[in-house]
Amino acid sequence: MPRYSDELIEEVRSRNDIVDVISQYVRLSKKGSTYFGLCPFHNEKTGSFSVSPNKQMYYCFGCHAGGNVFTFLMQYENYTFGEAMEALAERAGVDLPKQEYTAAQRQEADRRARLLEINKEAAKYFFVLLRGERGKRALDYFKKRALSDETIHKFGLGYSDQYSDDLYRYLRSKGYDDEILKDSGLVTIDEVRGGHDKFWNRAMFPIMDVHNKVIGFGGRVMGDGEPKYLNSPETKIFDKSRNLYGLNFARATKKPQLLLCEGYMDVIALHQAGFDNAVASLGTALTSGHANLLKRYTKEVYLTYDSDGAGIKAALRAIPILKEVGITTKIINMKPYKDPDEFIKALGAEAYQERIDQAENSFLFEVRMEEQQHDMHDPEGKTAFYNAVAKMLCGFTEKLERDNYIEAVAAKYMISSDDLRRLVNQQGLKAGLAGGGRASQSVADAQDGARTEYKKSAKKREDGMVQSQKLLLTWLTNSPALFPKVQRYVGADDFTDPICHSVAKMLFEQYEKDGTVNPARIISTYEDEEQQREAAGILNATIHRVDTREEREKALRETVIRVRENSINHKLANTFDVQEMAALAKEKNELPGTVHIPLEE
Known part of the structure; x- marks a missing residue:
């Protein structure tokens, strides 16, 4: 991104009245010298979102979002500063200086642009094929999954032809050569077979970045072929660990949390049912890159993974990754159904919302899963469970938070909170995290209390x-x-x-x-x-x-x-x-x- 002068930034800002810009997104009413409306960054019933024409600033007295016209576009549209600058300059008719690239940078930027063009062309081609005679099988599949025409169109769903070089020949006809096509992740070039497609005879799911640019694809085979689901390989424009399916839609949700699913169809089914806050990782386990991306849009994630053993393991892996970046996590229970798609088909959106409302605290979910590893009818198994939970509780370094969870676990599993606290202290002593014995812990707690009061x-x-x-x-x-x-x-x-x-x-x-x-x-x-x-x-x-x-x-x-x-x-x-x-x-x-x-x- 070019570095713009302070004077140019100020010119663009001053020529975009903040009331005019925000009015395109939020209905504002004037009260005195200030405008008010419902905050676009959190759910509220009374308007605490203020826009001041005098200050050329906005501020929400509810969630404390605030800034100038650049900040608004960066928060609402998730633009970078450069993208916000370009959008506002175009709106105001201000010419920005052309970015000066080195030869290598220009070549890299051109290549990325070409790869995005190729993906867009492929998505359009798959989209058209789905509606023709050759795509009938895939269209029937989507209809069988109860997807409406509107949903199919919204997600740009398509079909890759049964001939394994169909897309290759189409893209060559559009002027793309083998050298660029082999880097697209859509085509394989070899000396024996020539060019052939990565995806063929599959129902196609375009993967878009947050700015609605097609960066990759997922494909479900039509018939008995393997693998059942196939995803684009990593390319210069597609990094599985830093993109989430459906985030281009979910980023604009007004719901307080994001729903994290395992599959494309789960995301699509949830959006069709009105849950526009659903996303999924792209055929890979959740990574710290995903967690940091989620953190840009929410502070709370509800895991709505499959209810089978694999889904439970995936949830247990995801919880600490999300916690590490400061995201609060809850778990949605979909039993007796396997996934959100099956659940909604069987019980409907209202029942799913009830499951969201009843979502389980992630730590208590971890404790419940630990319980299933022990025979609670056997004294030895029961003791092992309590010791395992005590060790888990040592992970809470804040005394107040630790005490709250001790009380919650004790109440749920019929154990004295004092006994559980003693076990926690013993586990802490073993790990070198706490003083030993009840007396030393009492002193430590008293010191903690004094420090806490002083700090308060x-x-x-x-x-x-x-x-x-x-x-x-x-x-x-x-x-x-x-x-x-x-x-x-x-x-x-x-x-x-x-x-x-x-x-x-x-x-x-x-x-x-x-x-x-x-x-x-x-x-x-x-x-x-x-x-x-x-x-x-x-x-x-x-x-x-x-x-x-x-x-x-x-x-x-x-x-x-x-x-x-x-x-x-x-x-x-x-x-x-x-x-x-x-x-x-x-x-x-x-x-x-x-x-x-x-x-x-």
């Missing part, structure tokens, strides 16, 4: 101070005329929270330059999505309404004093100069009596 108190003070800093920056953003009055007492360096300090520095510089502020431009300086969200939150803190000028002056004065006092305390803690310490202490003592910020009526 410190965290509360810290959170309150950060909120004061955010509040003051929002006040200055909303009313730039306050700058000269506030600057008598507080400057950018008085904001001690790192992200607040970064935002304050840019905000004060903007005002000092020309007497105005441009919060949307500040968002553009951050490349990290989480920092953009934090910066948006800083500039959209909730200022509680007060009715009189005197009350507003009092609230602002107290906020300024808190921010400055905190800054003085920070400096006192980091200086060893006696004279400086004395001056700071004097200022802190006199500060409440010196701050006066009159407001206009």
Whole structure:
């Protein structure tokens, strides 16, 4: 991606009014100087999603999504910054500079583009074949699986002909040579047979990336051939471990979680039944690449794998991979049916939604699967089970979380929580993770409790101070005329929270330059999505309404004093100069009596 100048980025941003852009995706209603609507990033019944034409920013007071017009497209469409820049530049009629490639980069980009063209041509060809006489068998198969014409069209389903060189000959007729075709994953070239197809006599499932570009295929054989299911090999445009089937649709869901399936038909059946949040890995076990991809779209994944032994093993492998990246996981029980497709055909969408609502906590699922490895009617087997569970519980490093799971397991498996806690402590001791015996554990727990309370108190003070800093920056953003009055007492360096300090520095510089502020431009300086969200939150803190000028002056004065006092305390803690310490202490003592910020009526 070319590196655009700050001036060009700002030109594109300023020529795309954020209200106009977001109105294409969200129905907005004006309330005062701000627009509100239902947040497109989480489910809600009352509109907490705000769009400010003055700030050229959006912010959701529910899920805290926020940013400028670039951020919105990156979050909603999952664009990269470059893609958002290109889309908004085109919308505003701004010409972007052409990217300068090295010869090698140009060759690589051209090759990728050609491979995408080939896959698109193949998908179109398979799609047409399905509707002709030769594709009748595959179409009958899809109809037998209860897929509607609309669903078949939505997923671009098709058919690869029974002749093993049919696609090869078609693609050659379109001008593609053997050298590029052999890299497409669709054709094999050998000296004896010449060119022949990877897929033939199969019902075809195009695999698309999140931008709806065909990057590969899956094919189910028509008849008794082997293998039953076949997937494209890895190519320059297709990485199985970093793509998910159906994500191009599921990424736009408003549901709070994603449903992770095993197969194409499960995804398609779920989407047809109204569950537009279903995805599947591509004929391979879940990888950390899949988990990181999922994390970009959700914090919660429900595993809806097959209910047989292989599906259970796959779920047990997936749980720690998802946990590693911070995704909460639950397990959907589909018994007595094998998979989502069978379940929905038999019981319908409403019953499946009930199973979603009843989904099992992933740790308790792991415990239940462990239980099945032991004879619970035999004392020795029962003891082995409890010890195995105690070892599993040691994996929770946070005491509160560990205690909650101890209570849950104890209640479910009819064991005293004290006895189970003793077993956990013993297992922790063996692993070198905890003190031994009940007495030492009591001391450790008491120490944990004291540390926790101290941390809570410190965290509360810290959170309150950060909120004061955010509040003051929002006040200055909303009313730039306050700058000269506030600057008598507080400057950018008085904001001690790192992200607040970064935002304050840019905000004060903007005002000092020309007497105005441009919060949307500040968002553009951050490349990290989480920092953009934090910066948006800083500039959209909730200022509680007060009715009189005197009350507003009092609230602002107290906020300024808190921010400055905190800054003085920070400096006192980091200086060893006696004279400086004395001056700071004097200022802190006199500060409440010196701050006066009159407001206009």
